[in-house]
Amino acid sequence: MSKPKILILGGGYGGIMSAVRLQKELGSDEAEITLVNKHNYHYQTTWLHENAAGTLHHDKTRIMIDNIIDMNKVNFVQDSVVEIKKDEKRVILENAELTYDYLIIALGSDPETFGIQGLKENAFSIRSINSVRKIREHIDYSFARYNNEGQKDELITIIVGGAGFTGIEFVGELADRVPELCREYDIPREKVRVVNIEAAPTVLPGFDEELVEYAINNLERRGIEFLVNTPIKECHPDGVVLANGDEIKASTIVWTGGVRGNHLVEEAGFETMRGRVKVDKDLRMPGYDYIFVAGDCALIIDEAANRPYPPTAQIAIQQAYTIGRNIKALMNGGKMEEFKPDIKGTVASLGKGEAIGKVGNKKLFGATASAMKKVIDNRYLFLIGGVPMVIKKGKLKLF
Ligand code: FAD
Ligand code: NAD
Structure with a gap:
């Protein structure tokens, strides 16, 4: 019998982390995992403002995908997704076409321009x-x-x-x-x-x-x-x-006036709000049991505040863990879990050695907040590549 095909679209936080988790959760004989991404590198969207200003070189921000995933367990296809044919379980790429049994959509966001002229x-x-x-x-x-x-x-x-x-x-x-x-x-x-x-x-x-x-x-x-x-x-x-x-x-x-989900999701005919799909509690697409959505393409509701959670890398990473376990459960007839975001806080940099942040109820300012931001960034690198990745790409000078 052929192995079930798992197709991941997008190699950002949601997609790369899904690939990392699935290669851990599943044996290579259990499924054929394919990751499609526009580039042969993953980049940390959360560092792009530094590259834009010229305070950090973009080579620090990007990581070659074969340095993160195990190419013996995950097929990597460098190509651009052009169309998701949801009812045919097919995805059209610029240079090829792929079919799937399970799909993870993690294509990130587009700028939200609110129709502002020009x-x-x-x-x-x-x-x-x-x-x-x-x-x-x-x-x-x-x-x-x-x-x-x-x-x-x-x-x-x-x-x-x-x-x-x-x-x-x-x-x-x-x-x-x-x-x-x-x-x-x-x-x-x-x-x-x-x-x-x-x-x-x-x-x-x-x-x-x-x-x-x-x-x-x-x-x-x-x-x-x-x-x-x-x-x-x-x-x-x-x-x-x-x-x-x-x-x-x-x-x-x-x-920098806001984002919406990647246009391909809406164009595929899924119901969206600002391009984002209001996913079921287990992160599946409503009405499509074999499609999961992660990151900026997914909309999840903060029930306490009665409004959507802002789209963040923090949530995209956590969603990938749930999706990894849920696909395994779905394949093996196990119990699916609900996604419950564990929001640790928000820290925003203001330049070299300066930041603001709220972690739990604690407010952080200046150098302390800046060091915390670097710890968060380094933690992510550790999750995708262990200590060697932190040493290679991390922000090691905390103060
Ligand atoms: P992304 O990480 O954007 O990845 C999408 C991937 O899909 C990319 O690799 C892209 O190349 C690929 N892709 C897109 N279209 C196609 C296509 N057609 N075919 C193939 N591949 C495609 N969040 C935080 O939690 N903390 C922060 O400190 C923080 N800082 C931020 C700073 C900046 C400057 C910005 C812009 C955002 C920041 N965010 C932060 C938000 C965070 O970056 C996003 O929420 C997060 O990147 C979403 O992850 P994702 O996987 O959905 O998308
Ligand atoms: P955003 O939607 O959070 O902010 C956009 C801002 O643009 C809003 O304050 C809005 O009022 C303003 N705006 C909208 N239309 C405007 C107009 N016509 N003229 C002037 N201002 C206008 O978008 P963002 O800052 O790109 O953030 C996107 C997501 O990424 C958010 O969820 C955010 O939390 C996350 N993010 C997190 C961090 C962090 O945690 N450090 C950093 C960057 C982004």
Whole structure:
């Protein structure tokens, strides 16, 4: 009898961790596991803001997939998913076609542009190694042009649209990077503007007020400007128009205004909310017993708060553990488990040696929070590759 085929789409937190767990949970004679990913490397989405600003090289962020998974147990296919044919148990790739008995969809997110005119065409977004390399190079080139092209202010103005965690972490890195760029391109620091624009009345809406205040004070002191209560209405190649009619000219516009599930999920005909599937408690797709969804493509409800959990790597990683065990149970007629996220807290970096965080009821600031963030990052590396991976890719200097 042929072995059941397990197909994993996407090699981010949800997908790579599912592959790691399944290769542990199942013997090689029990199932044929295949992982499909666009690139031959896994990248840590949670570090991309550093690569975008140019404070960390992207080679630190990406890890070759064959360094993580056991190629004798998992077939790796480097290709792009084009279509999920859910009723035929088939997936169309750019260069091939695959069938499955069990499917794990872990294709991550797309930027949520809310239909804002010109945003898709004119703003950068922080979503992959390729996209952040472009941001870093664009900023560098704009600074290089400044003294050659009439010292136009817009060349050294950077707009960051959205002050959620991605926006805040990114401007924290820019606060470190801009002084270096100024030295490199002979530009006075006070000429450069980094403007973080937020629609809500405060940055990091909903997060602890004391920590938000710490972040704002810290970032303003380091030269970041905030505009709150100020939705971006339009985006042009040379700047943005705000809801109040004001315009800000900038050659670099980075959109960090939110995410939605990967468009392929909606296009496959699954019911979604902002591109995310409200999965069953065991992480299966409603109505499809053999399809699991992990990470940013999955929507799960925080019943205590009566709203969806924000999509995070923390949840994607935990979901992979449940999916690994549930696929094993499904194959062997065992009992499926419910996914219960164990939210340990939230820590956001503000640049080198600076961060804010809430772990349990404890608030963390500055160097302590920053060290905690590195511990979290190193823990993930340990989960996918043990001590050697931590040594190779980890952030070992905690303070
Ligand atoms: P991803 O990790 O994004 O992986 C998706 C994978 O699918 C990628 O490898 C991609 O290449 C691949 N893929 C996409 N489309 C295709 C296709 N068509 N064919 C083949 N492969 C495809 N969360 C936290 O918990 N803590 C943090 O500190 C944190 N920091 C963040 C910082 C930043 C800058 C950002 C942007 C996000 C951060 N998040 C954080 C959120 C977190 O990164 C996401 O929730 C997490 O990456 C979701 O995991 P995922 O597996 O769903 O998607
Ligand atoms: P988000 O949805 O959390 O934040 C987007 C922000 O953009 C919001 O504050 C929103 O009010 C603002 N916005 C929306 N439309 C706007 C407009 N027209 N003009 C100006 N501002 C506008 O998105 P994100 O920051 O990309 O985060 C995505 C997910 O990743 C979240 O779940 C987040 O928790 C997670 N994340 C976590 C961390 C961390 O834990 N350190 C870091 C980054 C991201």
